[in-house]
Amino acid sequence: MTMTDDPLLSIRNLQTYFHTDDGVVKAVDGVSFDVDRGETVCIVGESGSGKSVTSESITQLIPIPPGEIVGGEVYFDGEDVTELSTGELQELRGGRIGHVFQNPQGALNPVYTVGYQIREAIDAHHDLSKAEARQRAIRLLEDVGIPEAATRIDDYPHEFSGGMKQRVVIAIALACEPDLLIADEPTTALDVTIEAQILDLLRDLQDEYDMSIVFITHDLGVVAEIADRVVVMYAGKVMETGSVEDIFENSAHPYTEALLECLPGQSNLEPIPGTLPSATDPPDGCRFHDRCEYATEECRVGDQPALSEIEDGHGVSCVHWQRGSDGLPEPTDVRGPVRSTGGER
Ligand SMILES: Nc1ncnc2c1ncn2[C@@H]1O[C@H](COP(=O)(O)OP(=O)(O)OP(=O)(O)O)[C@@H](O)[C@H]1O
Numbered sequence: 001m002t003m004t005d006d007p008l009l010s011i012r013n014l015q016t017y018f019h020t021d022d023g024v025v026k027a028v029d030g031v032s033f034d035v036d037r038g039e040t041v042c043i044v045g046e047s048g049s050g051k052s053v054t055s056e057s058i059t060q061l062i063p064i065p066p067g068e069i070v071g072g073e074v075y076f077d078g079e080d081v082t083e084l085s086t087g088e089l090q091e092l093r094g095g096r097i098g099h100v101f102q103n104p105q106g107a108l109n110p111v112y113t114v115g116y117q118i119r120e121a122i123d124a125h126h127d128l129s130k131a132e133a134r135q136r137a138i139r140l141l142e143d144v145g146i147p148e149a150a151t152r153i154d155d156y157p158h159e160f161s162g163g164m165k166q167r168v169v170i171a172i173a174l175a176c177e178p179d180l181l182i183a184d185e186p187t188t189a190l191d192v193t194i195e196a197q198i199l200d201l202l203r204d205l206q207d208e209y210d211m212s213i214v215f216i217t218h219d220l221g222v223v224a225e226i227a228d229r230v231v232v233m234y235a236g237k238v239m240e241t242g243s244v245e246d247i248f249e250n251s252a253h254p255y256t257e258a259l260l261e262c263l264p265g266q267s268n269l270e271p272i273p274g275t276l277p278s279a280t281d282p283p284d285g286c287r288f289h290d291r292c293e294y295a296t297e298e299c300r301v302g303d304q305p306a307l308s309e310i311e312d313g314h315g316v317s318c319v320h321w322q323r324g325s326d327g328l329p330e331p332t333d334v335r336g337p338v339r340s341t342g343g344e345r
């Protein structure tokens, strides 16, 4: 890894659209954030907010077409990877950038042993003898906490539990010692005990492998466990970004606050009332305005407000970001009417 203070990953004004029969889906619509070396950045937001498409745009894993990266830059270690050829992108995936997805079942091929699949990942980017690759695969299985790795290496995926399968998938992603690991809801298919173990494992591996992690989740509880920094997304836009303390102790966007209220242990256990706006025809102004109890006329016009930096590294896309210090607009009770129409949709 190059020793520099520049971020490892820098996403600038990324726009990823899908051309569908219903119109253009602006899945990611001007997203910017950085990931520093050795840091874990969590992308959080409700289902459909564009978290996966953002992360899949980095190495162009989205289906193109119907998908298209229509604008923006993705700098990885200083190089704009949106300009890379298909071959160069393939080299990057599973090389310096590893991916772990939600469903370990789908990521593993049932007809090959796990050892074969890890060796394949090693072979794609390294020139090792068969014996060396096997040794390395065993080391990787040990690193991800699989007991008796030297014998388990010859087992097939179905011989592993769900949690153990996800460990195997992580081992494959680590095979090339990536500088960046992108994990898209890697624990949602697992029960909470196993989830906690996998989160611990990722933290340990991050130190050992000296890598950055982009971790996608809709669960702020998980964010609190592992994030250094947080990107809160809604309807293709970044609503707020900051350190984990900024987000949990000093959140400034009403959408972040609404997400926090839905955390278990908080008074409000209901999901946020209302639904995401149309992906093909988003409203003017702040995309959250019709679900926001603080929305005023200003919030309904123009573009999504630019991210205002309210403190170093803490940005918020809200015209009322000074509320609190500068006085709140009168909250309007949007929750009643939104909920009653929401049920009929
Ligand atoms: N292949 C596709 N074709 C058309 N639209 C798509 C495609 N993939 C994603 N989208 C749309 O892009 C938007 C963002 O989807 P995305 O999967 O990134 O959401 P997400 O935040 O990851 O949600 P979840 O928490 O459910 O995984 C959604 O409106 C989705 O329907």
Ligand code: NI
Pocket (backbone or CB within 6 Å): 051, 052, 053, 184
């Ligand atoms: Ni997703």
